[in-house]
Amino acid sequence: MCAPDPNAGIRRQAKERNKARIAKYYGDSIKQWNKESDFKENLKNIRGLGRSRALSDFQEYAAKAQGEALVGKQNAAAKMFRNQTVNEGGRSRNAGRAKQMEFFSKIADIDRKQYKLATVGDAKVQQKIQQSTQNMERKQRAQLGMGPQFGMPTMLPPKDRAGQFMNSLSFGMNVASGIMAFSDRRLKEDVTKVGVSPKGYDIFEWTYPARPNERWRGVIAQEVVKQNPMAVGVLPTGFLGVYYDLLDVNLEAV
Structure with a gap:
């Protein structure tokens, strides 16, 4: 009958460590799966609800600015016609031309601001929304972290x-x-x-x-x-x- 293996205790400890390592790996895998589920849901909200909300806020602002521009044009036209005098030649004709130039200048300024809002303003808002979306996605990925790592194998001592x-x-x-x-x-x-x-x-x-x-x-x-x-x-x-x-x-x- 042979004597017991002197390394038997060490081998049992190594096997228990390996079992604990495998159990921890599967436990971390479940936690990571939950993190990934939350990540996908948050990503959907960021790209969907968050982006559409920011875009709708700009569209609301643009619609309000457009309404104010139309009111501005209406007021400018009313002012011009209210101050229009009968064309009797000379001084009155020159004054009428000056009023028309003031009216057209006001309309041009309103149109220029509307064009700038619809082009440059829209581009800046789109860029800001994109940067904000990327920053939020980057933050979510950082919180996601790395997946569970199995690591190096547990070394099982040989029989002595x-x-x-x-x-x-x-x-x-x-x-x-x-x-x-x-x-x-x-x-x-x-x-x-x-x-x-x-x-x-x-x-x-x-x-x-x-x-x-x-x-x-x-x-x-x-x-x-x-x-x-x-x-x-x-x-x-x-x-x-x-x-x-x-x-x-x-x-x-x-």
């Missing part, structure tokens, strides 16, 4: 086969007989002597190059062979191994 094997050695080799455990000094780093067993075997602590953050405690084959050669053997890989069941020391993780 080496650690699983060493854990198996930690609690399996102590109860099994006739099985050698790797115990060659060449496989170990940062070796430190920490004690002596009741039967006189030196006890060491060390790390493995593949797992520098974990320390192990046990014996070293090169030392055991000096006291008990029968407890040491050669593994198929050429490294030395130890039969821990023949010793009073256990192989264990610190």
